[in-house]
Amino acid sequence: xxxxAKEAGRAFPGPVAVSGAAGRLxxxxxxxxxxxxxxxxxDPRDFAARPADVTHHMTDxxxxxxxxxxxxxxxxxxxxLGPFHSAGGExxxxxxxxxxxxxxxxxxxCDAYHVKKLVLLSSADVYGASATNPQFLSEEAPLxxxxxSALRDVDMMAQSFFWKRPDIETVILRxxxxxxxxxxxxxxxxxxxxxPVLLGYDxxxxxxxxxxxxxxLRLALAPGVRGIFNVAGPPPMPLSRVLERxxxxxxxxxxxxxxxxxxxxxxIGKTALKPAYVSYIRYVCMVDDSRAREKLGYAPxxxxxxxxxxxxxxx
Amino acid sequence: xxxxxxxVGRLVARGxxxxxxxxxxxxxxxxxxxxxxxxxxxxxxxxxxxMEPATLRRIAVGAAxxxxxxxxxxxxxxxxxxxxxxxxxxxxxxxxxxxxxxITTALLLEGTPPRLARSMVDKWVPSLPFVSTxxxxxxxxxxxxxxxxxxxxxxxxxxxxxxxxxxxxxxxDEAYELKPFHSGFVRLALAAKAPVVPVAVVGAEEQYPxxxxxxxxxxxxxxxxxxxxxxMIVPVxxxxxxxxxxxxxxxxxxxxxxxxxxxDAVVDAMAEQVRGRVRTMVDRQRAARRHIFW
Numbered sequence: 001x002x003x004x005a006k007e008a009g010r011a012f013p014g015p016v017a018v019s020g021a022a023g024r025l026x027x028x029x030x031x032x033x034x035x036x037x038x039x040x041x042x043d044p045r046d047f048a049a050r051p052a053d054v055t056h057h058m059t060d061x062x063x064x065x066x067x068x069x070x071x072x073x074x075x076x077x078x079x080x081l082g083p084f085h086s087a088g089g090e091x092x093x094x095x096x097x098x099x100x101x102x103x104x105x106x107x108x109x110c111d112a113y114h115v116k117k118l119v120l121l122s123s124a125d126v127y128g129a130s131a132t133n134p135q136f137l138s139e140e141a142p143l144x145x146x147x148x149s150a151l152r153d154v155d156m157m158a159q160s161f162f163w164k165r166p167d168i169e170t171v172i173l174r175x176x177x178x179x180x181x182x183x184x185x186x187x188x189x190x191x192x193x194x195x196p197v198l199l200g201y202d203x204x205x206x207x208x209x210x211x212x213x214x215x216x217l218r219l220a221l222a223p224g225v226r227g228i229f230n231v232a233g234p235p236p237m238p239l240s241r242v243l244e245r246x247x248x249x250x251x252x253x254x255x256x257x258x259x260x261x262x263x264x265x266x267x268i269g270k271t272a273l274k275p276a277y278v279s280y281i282r283y284v285c286m287v288d289d290s291r292a293r294e295k296l297g298y299a300p301x302x303x304x305x306x307x308x309x310x311x312x313x314x315x
Numbered sequence: 316x317x318x319x320x321x322x323v324g325r326l327v328a329r330g331x332x333x334x335x336x337x338x339x340x341x342x343x344x345x346x347x348x349x350x351x352x353x354x355x356x357x358x359x360x361x362x363x364x365x366m367e368p369a370t371l372r373r374i375a376v377g378a379a380x381x382x383x384x385x386x387x388x389x390x391x392x393x394x395x396x397x398x399x400x401x402x403x404x405x406x407x408x409x410x411x412x413x414x415x416x417x418i419t420t421a422l423l424l425e426g427t428p429p430r431l432a433r434s435m436v437d438k439w440v441p442s443l444p445f446v447s448t449x450x451x452x453x454x455x456x457x458x459x460x461x462x463x464x465x466x467x468x469x470x471x472x473x474x475x476x477x478x479x480x481x482x483x484x485x486x487x488d489e490a491y492e493l494k495p496f497h498s499g500f501v502r503l504a505l506a507a508k509a510p511v512v513p514v515a516v517v518g519a520e521e522q523y524p525x526x527x528x529x530x531x532x533x534x535x536x537x538x539x540x541x542x543x544x545x546x547m548i549v550p551v552x553x554x555x556x557x558x559x560x561x562x563x564x565x566x567x568x569x570x571x572x573x574x575x576x577x578x579d580a581v582v583d584a585m586a587e588q589v590r591g592r593v594r595t596m597v598d599r600q601r602a603a604r605r606h607i608f609w
Contacts, residue, residue, distance in 0.1 A: 131441040134461035200444025
């Protein structure tokens with residue numbers, strides 16, 4: 001593809017830095033964006049599978065080398081894939097703290113070195129699943145994810161950046177559970193064998209195909225777009241229906257046992273899931289994405305069948 | 316007691332033929348009626364609030380039995396329910412919300428066209444296993460303003476008992492005394508420009524004639540109320556409500572205009588108007604009934 005053709009279909013006028021590019025979702029984002037935009041991949045992990053025209057800076061956000069990339073004015077827009085969608089990020093409290101620190105650095109670079117746009121891929125998990133939730137949460141709903149405080153912190157840091165630098169177009173995307181090659185908590189939960197469910201509970205859940213998450217992200221890069229947007233996939237379904245469709249074997253666990261069991265399994269290193277996630281298979285935590293549909297022109301391109309089938313894309 | 320025994324005897328004698336008639340009459344067009352209220356359900360057979368026609372059908376059969384046979388509900392004024400979004404507001408009583416089930420069943424079985432009334436439950440209900448799932452499949456939503464607004468936006472019938480929990484736990488000496496109305500339903504009606512249909516329920520107050528409510532003891536063991544009702548002296552069967560005859564009257568729709576965020580005084584006055592209507596209809600229905608059982 002020539003440079004001029006690239007310019008015509010661009011999401012953003014200027015190079016786009018993607019942090020967390022070497023992750024599973026990062027791969028998809030980079031592959032989608034490099035077709036139209038100039039992409040800088042930021043990730044301390046190896047990223048051998050990157051497209052040839054993508055520059056990979058093998059560096060942590062907290063390192064001086066990353067600051068230099070921004071200082072040289074190489075970055076027009078920054079996309080942060082956040083700690084929510086990687087397997088390592090959720091495991092330990094230190095991982096969480098590191099995630100928040102990394103993001104604060106990124107905000108610092110955006111502030112200092114003329115970045116025009118910042119897109120954070122947050123998560124609808126930040127609203128928290130609870131008995132008192134309305135069926136669909138709007139972007140104004142309070143962030144009550146009690147035990148996932150670092151997820152909330154990162155989201156809230158981006159929110160305070162709105163008033164700190166009103167001239168920078170900041171976008172927070174809060175997608176529902178992304179499924180596909182990704183390693184989010186729900187995606188990993190749905191791949192368990194057998195899948196533990198809570199006896200007597202069957203909340204409605206929303207799944208989002210990874211390609212649709214990437215589409216929303218690209219739409220968020222469009223000049224002029226700013227604000228917070230929930231992102232959902234096809235209409236919601238009860239958890240039991242999803243598991244039936246996936247032909248999963250199910251173990252029913254009384255909810256009073258679920259948290260202690262997960263805690264124990266975590267302690268002996270058998271699971272990376274946190275006890276806090278139990279509430280997400282007990283109560284609804286679904287989002288109203290009408291703002292994204294209206295302001296971003298977003299609509300999911302994948303239906304039920306394709307979205308559910310994507311759960312098994314992970315190898 | 317004598318009356319009750321006689322009644323039960325008669326009921327048993329007629330039991331067979333009644334059940335037969337129930338099957339023929341009540342269930343004959345149930346599937347068509349369910350199909351009509353499920354029209355908006357997506358291709359996966361479940362609506363965004365979790366309502367599933369298949370589960371709803373199972374519940375509807377039981378509810379229809381209660382409506383037609385057990386409580387022999389007499390319903391008038393269903394033609395007053397307009398098309399589109401509407402809030403149905405009724406008096407509340409009887410320890411268990413059977414009044415809500417009767418109103419919902421009336422709208423489903425006898426409404427023209429049939430409507431599915433959406434009830435809203437207290438915010439602690441989703442934390443109950445099984446109950447939460449079942450209610451959600453039957454189209455019941457959690458009582459948040461957001462849910463109410465969304466349901467009205469979808470053009471649904473919202474069922475509200477603005478007297479709240481206080482009313483359902485009343486003892487016999489307070490029967491049919493209407494407690495003050497919470498005015499939330501008026502604000503919803505104003506915001507959604509939805510008419511309010513007042514409904515009088517007569518019968519509910521006698522299903523569990525409650526002599527005393529051990530609220531203090533109940534609270535100690537984590538229950539909102541602990542009623543002591545008359546038939547409790549009969550083991551097991553005493554848990555059932557008395558087979559009183561229910562009478563429902565749907566009144567003419569009331570339309571309100573104004574600012575949904577207006578001061579309490581303004582909105583409370585509108586709620587009071589609705590309460591007045593419900594009270595008038597309750598008095599009329601009580602005067603019209605010959606006996607609590609028939």
